[in-house]
Amino acid sequence: SQTIHQWPATLVQPVGSPLSLECTVEGTSNPNLYWYRQAAGRGLQLLFYSVGIGQISSEVPQNLSASRPQDRQFILSSKKLLLSDSGFYLCAWSVPRGLDEQYFGPGTRLTVT
């Protein structure tokens, strides 16, 4: 069966510090991968998606970046965090060309202080 992992579960970082969040998927090949951010009490905002290794599409221009160094690994990074980067970060996957269900990881709750 397929599983998706995210770590860390919670993170408190000072403004200006770097960020690296990792997401890995098991039990499937060539998945589509997604990074979302959710502010408190709000909907999910799509940040990046990837349909293959090294293929990243950015949805929102900001100080975040994403990379996909391996088929089932998706990394979200920042060189310098802003207060506005605080939120709940969710990684998700779907089957290639998937048009219905996305499967979400447990999320990382990031607080920038």
Add this chain to the structure above:
Amino acid sequence: GQSLEQPSEVTAVEGAIVQINCTYQTSGFYGLSWYQQHDGGAPTFLSYNGLDGLEETGRFSSFLSRSDSYGYLLLQELQMKDSASYFCAVQAGNTGKLIFGQGTTLQVKP
């Protein structure tokens, strides 16, 4: 641009039926999905409509009218555990990327 509208809050009693509406404006529409999210948790998939009509999965049903850019989620025989946020999401391309609404918080009361 792309936008989705859904009510921010709905309250209902246990055993009742509730309908959560969603209207959307988007280009390249492929389908409408619904997700449930409990407080502090990750969203979980409930249903998907790619074609007009009603899809039924147990106590939950979802409807889509592409001509009206409208859909709804129907929850029957409400239970306390159904208290959660419900998001509609538009599939806006064949890459699978989703555009989410702001969510509807459903509170089920005894």
